[in-house]
Amino acid sequence: MNNGGQWCKEHTHTNERRTTVGMTITEKILCKHTDLEEVHPGMLINAKVDIALGNDITAPIAINEFRKAGGTRVFDRDKVVLVPDHFTPNKDIDSAQQCKVVREFAQEQGLTHYYEVGEAGIEHALLPEQGIVLPGDLVIGADSHTCTYGALGAFATGVGSTDLAAAMLTGEVWFRVPETIKIVLYGRMQKWVSGKDIILYIIGRIGVDGALYKAMEFIGEAVGHLGMADRLTIANMVIEAGAKNGIFIPDAITEAYVRERAKRSYTNFTSDSDALYADMIDIDVSTIEPQVAFPHIPSNVRGISQAGNVKIDQVLIGSCTNGRIEDLRVAAGILRGRKVAPYVRLIIMPATQEIYKMALREGLMEIFIDARGVISPPSCGACLGGHMGVLADGERAVSTTNRNFVGRMGHPGSEVYLASPAVAAASAVLGRVAGPGELPGIGG
Amino acid sequence: MMKFKGKIWKFGDNIDTDAIIPARYLITSDPAFLAAHCMEDVDPEFLKKICPGDIIVAGENFGCGSSREHAPIAIKAAGISCVIAKSFARIFYRNSFNMGLAIFESRELWNIVSDGKEIEVDGEEGSISITDSDFVRFLRIHPIPSFMEELIKDGGLMRHLSKKKE
Numbered sequence: 001m002n003n004g005g006q007w008c009k010e011h012t013h014t015n016e017r018r019t020t021v022g023m024t025i026t027e028k029i030l031c032k033h034t035d036l037e038e039v040h041p042g043m044l045i046n047a048k049v050d051i052a053l054g055n056d057i058t059a060p061i062a063i064n065e066f067r068k069a070g071g072t073r074v075f076d077r078d079k080v081v082l083v084p085d086h087f088t089p090n091k092d093i094d095s096a097q098q099c100k101v102v103r104e105f106a107q108e109q110g111l112t113h114y115y116e117v118g119e120a121g122i123e124h125a126l127l128p129e130q131g132i133v134l135p136g137d138l139v140i141g142a143d144s145h146t147c148t149y150g151a152l153g154a155f156a157t158g159v160g161s162t163d164l165a166a167a168m169l170t171g172e173v174w175f176r177v178p179e180t181i182k183i184v185l186y187g188r189m190q191k192w193v194s195g196k197d198i199i200l201y202i203i204g205r206i207g208v209d210g211a212l213y214k215a216m217e218f219i220g221e222a223v224g225h226l227g228m229a230d231r232l233t234i235a236n237m238v239i240e241a242g243a244k245n246g247i248f249i250p251d252a253i254t255e256a257y258v259r260e261r262a263k264r265s266y267t268n269f270t271s272d273s274d275a276l277y278a279d280m281i282d283i284d285v286s287t288i289e290p291q292v293a294f295p296h297i298p299s300n301v302r303g304i305s306q307a308g309n310v311k312i313d314q315v316l317i318g319s320c321t322n323g324r325i326e327d328l329r330v331a332a333g334i335l336r337g338r339k340v341a342p343y344v345r346l347i348i349m350p351a352t353q354e355i356y357k358m359a360l361r362e363g364l365m366e367i368f369i370d371a372r373g374v375i376s377p378p379s380c381g382a383c384l385g386g387h388m389g390v391l392a393d394g395e396r397a398v399s400t401t402n403r404n405f406v407g408r409m410g411h412p413g414s415e416v417y418l419a420s421p422a423v424a425a426a427s428a429v430l431g432r433v434a435g436p437g438e439l440p441g442i443g444g
Numbered sequence: 445m446m447k448f449k450g451k452i453w454k455f456g457d458n459i460d461t462d463a464i465i466p467a468r469y470l471i472t473s474d475p476a477f478l479a480a481h482c483m484e485d486v487d488p489e490f491l492k493k494i495c496p497g498d499i500i501v502a503g504e505n506f507g508c509g510s511s512r513e514h515a516p517i518a519i520k521a522a523g524i525s526c527v528i529a530k531s532f533a534r535i536f537y538r539n540s541f542n543m544g545l546a547i548f549e550s551r552e553l554w555n556i557v558s559d560g561k562e563i564e565v566d567g568e569e570g571s572i573s574i575t576d577s578d579f580v581r582f583l584r585i586h587p588i589p590s591f592m593e594e595l596i597k598d599g600g601l602m603r604h605l606s607k608k609k610e
Contacts, residue, residue, distance in 0.1 A: 044589060044591055057470045057512065057514075058511065058512065058513070060473055061473045061513055061514075061517075064473075065602050068602065069602045069605060069606055070606070086470075087470075087471065091471070092471060094471035094472050095471045097472075098471065098472070098473075141511075142511055142513075143510075143511055144509065144510050144511040144535055146511075158511040158535050159511060159535060159538065159539075160511055160512075160513040160516075160535060160538065160539035160542055160543070161513040162513060162539065162542035162543050162600065162601050162602060163538065163539075163542055163601070165601075165602060166542075166601050166602065166605060169605065170605065174591070176589075208458055208505060208508055209458070209504055209505040209508070209531065209533070212505065212531060212533070212534065213534050239535075242505060242508060242533060242534065244534055297458060384462075384467035384470075384510075385466070385467050385468055386467060386468065386470075403460075403462070403509060403510075405460045405462040405463065405509060406462065406463060406485055406486070407462055407463075407466050407468075407485045408462050408467070410468075412466075412485040
């Protein structure tokens with residue numbers, strides 16, 4: 001039951017008069033969620049939220065704050081979404097307690113969108129897949145990678161638990177309207193280059209605070225060659241450049257993805273031609289080779305040809321960044337008929353149960369197991385050094401995740417190299433940081 | 445209310461939330477437990493050095509990474525009175541105001557003080573004073589929007605909302 005997308009090319013006013021400059025897509029979505037006629041960067045606004053999200057780490061604090069403030073019912077049981085995905089399946093007694101708090105609250109409040117371990121997955125893969133977030137939505141999540149949903153043309157940003165508590169209570173959240181950096185992508189991508197390589201390249205170029213407090217809007221002809229999986233990966237990592245949100249303007253690719261999933265109406269926004277931008281960055285994607293972020297900061301990026309000889313102990317393919325079916329297909333294409341190098345562990349982590357089932361049907365799981373990989377249930381555990389893939393002192397991992405800070409995946413003496421599924425799969429086979437072009441029979 | 449006095453402890457650029465409180469400790473939100481591991485991976489001696497009221501002085505992009513409120517909770521529960529950085533990552537920035545941890549932006553302070561130096565911060569006047577033998581040096585702090593000052597004064601977002609409801 002889809003009502004279809006409603007296209008708003010112009011921002012609508014109560015009268016025809018335009019007194020100031022146009023607005024970006026980010027400004028329009030924020031504006032639409034207030035009583036204001038227009039918003040501009042720097043304004044402090046209170047906005048209504050369409051979705052407020054929490055997980056097993058952040059929701060318990062929010063629930064506690066909600067109760068302390070005298071909260072009894074959430075503002076809308078369809079709009080508060082809880083997904084225990086971080087230390088699940090329960091890692092230990094303390095994490096089990098945290099999950100229990102979340103579960104009991106969801107039950108008590110009769111939340112429409114609570115996802116138990118067996119039906120869930122990683123929140124940022126799950127919500128777009130299930131059509132819970134849609135174009136034009138204003139989404140907050142007590143998880144920094146909430147920015148992922150910008151790929152759908154939604155305004156989505158990470159907040160803390162207290163913001164989540166306030167939103168659960170009032171349905172509103174305060175924002176400072178961000179300035180926008182326009183990122184124009186053009187050219188055709190080389191073989192083995194993906195959305196992950198584009199976003200790593202951008203973070204390497206502008207730095208981990210290069211977009212601090214700002215929106216990153218991705219446009220340009222190369223965007224038309226990026227599928228939803230690549231766009232979700234790019235939007236997922238804008239927080240690694242300090243951005244408040246990343247956003248793509250909905251097009252036919254978005255529409256095809258959303259149409260079959262949406263269970264309510266949604267609005268496609270676009271930026272006005274006279275909107276103001278804080279900065280503009282042009283990127284010729286044809287010049288980008290597969291990228292790797294070396295330890296211990298996501299901006300420490302090199303092209304794969306400059307990686308040198310870095311021996312590795314573990315490879316992780318999955319997460320909210322790169323655990324979608326498209327990612328698993330790329331990895332399986334490289335691992336088919338090959339074996340993981342001796343003394344190297346390969347962990348495959350489909351991001352949702354749905355993706356897990358698709359991978360099973362397509363025979364990908366058999367390829368991974370034959371290659372000597374192990375399949376993990378959907379979980380954030382290994383990405384943040386929680387469980388199911390923690391690193392020991394001195395160990396190195398190539399990971400398709402999003403952060404490589406000191407101790408991110410385990411011991412403070414371990415190292416994480418961030419890369420695409422293609423580079424991760426090739427590295428697993430070769431036992432060192434390497435691109436697929438180095439494998440015999442594949443070619444660059 | 446917005447006045448702080450303490451010794452400063454310096455950290456560099458891009459101190460991330462995994463450095464402030466490693467994810468392996470997120471199995472609980474108990475402030476005392478989190479405080480006991482604050483900054484552990486960056487400076488294992490940190491908790492032994494600090495006294496209640498001390499101040500963290502950091503470089504660019506302090507608190508980047510995760511949205512975990514456990515980071516400002518750990519800092520506050522460790523007894524740190526305020527954080528002054530060249531710049532803050534945005535989620536850490538809003539989390540701090542929302543839970544009532546005072547934070548200020550100053551681009552100059554980091555360059556002119558060293559570990560253990562005592563300073564005074566007046567958040568209302570918007571100044572930092574540093575006493576050197578016989579003269580006092582004043583620095584201006586980047587002013588906080590009045591809405592956010594209200595959050596700090598009310599003791600965080602939830603108390604601010606309750607107060608508004610009354």
